Amino acid sequence: MAWSERQVAMLRTIGVRLWQPAADAPAEAETPAEPVPVEPAAQLRREPLPVAAASPAAVEAPAAAARAQPARAEAAPVRAPAVAAAPAADAGSAAGLDWPALRDAVAACSACTLSQSRTQTVFGVGHPQAHWMIVGEAPGEQEDLRGEPFVGPAGQLLDAMLRALALSRAADGEAAQRVYIANTLKCRPPRNRNPAPEELQRCEPFLVRQIELVRPRIILAMGRFAVQALLRSSEPIGKLRGRVHRYQGVPLVVTYHPAYLLRNLPDKARAWDDLCLAASVAERAS
Template identity: 50%
Template structure:
């Protein structure tokens, strides 16, 4: 697989160790990406990074958590703009009582090959109504770009949304009834956006979408299934900011997601 200079710089920032730079031109590109001065050098031949060998993807048995009988059904016939308008007015669970803003999500439309489902909104997301902003959001954008995806611009290919649309009080984990209520929204987003892969960021999103109460480390490295879609689990960007050594593992997960979308 061949990576351009921008992607090489992004991968280096994520902590993924590329092969050693072998040409003066490559050294200049890395130095420029880091903001350091470099002597001009002739344009090098592209360096090709060997892609991981083809492997049979291990698909976990699909587990679709049932939607509670009391979950809202009024989202079923809505198009994407109408659904976006309906979510802030939703009162299907108690999270609506203390939210400042519901977080619908942002990204590619009307279709998104990658659906990125994150842990619940944090305080900053609740205040702004935007999905995954700040430093964690900027890291996510670099991760997606390194994998050839983006959530903004005319050529956006990813849509980012939280597993529940309102922040649980004091940052606690969402309760089953709250997850059930938001499942109707997420299911309609899937119907409208028609993703080819779901990337679950963080433990709470991963456990809900896989139906497994395992540590995140044990959920990574395999392809799960949710509503007939492949699900790949990885670390939340906020965690990666605290534990940068795991960025290389996150890159492995992104590669798995790429291979999953490339599979027939």
């Protein structure tokens, strides 16, 4: 096949060298041919090329595949399972702590916004191995100032009820005649508002650890929020009192909060019945 001068020139521009057989003629020394002028590429006629050229689809396929690979990875990334953020005070932060370490952990806690408005934390008071444990709701103004649960008029009423059963919140003495008192919350809610569910949740590990350390024979839950925290029940106290419940295997009796009794004097008699029920349970457990 003979190539035209134009085709040869175009092939040379793309780096293809051709071999052409010599014509039947006496062997003579070749005279160098004069160079063939090469037209600019824009002016070259699109002649078929003698070499196999990759089709546009074949060239585009690898490029498209290369572009598609990161696109697929971005469209469907591998994600780790969602994990809820652990609160600043969780079960791990209180589990295994002894009394001094637990008190320090409560004092340093900033798991909720109550830490920003408190005067001080209200840890607990009483005998560390008391047979009785009393759980209240949240510190009030006087508790926030003194750092002790159940002070003021409500605390005085509670102390009088305990004395009637020969019980005391003193930290020393016979454990059978002592109580340990703690609240569900260790910080006072502003203006004595009701505790928020998330506040109760974040503070709960501290109360759980206190109960584990005391190992009481009887728990007396005083007030709606103490009952909700320990029994996970939203039933009114009037429907829950008068019978023995269980918290982690420990007998639990429900009664009214002393602050409520100061406003509702007729219910003092019912509260006394609750204490007598708790006393009978504690005596059987001794």
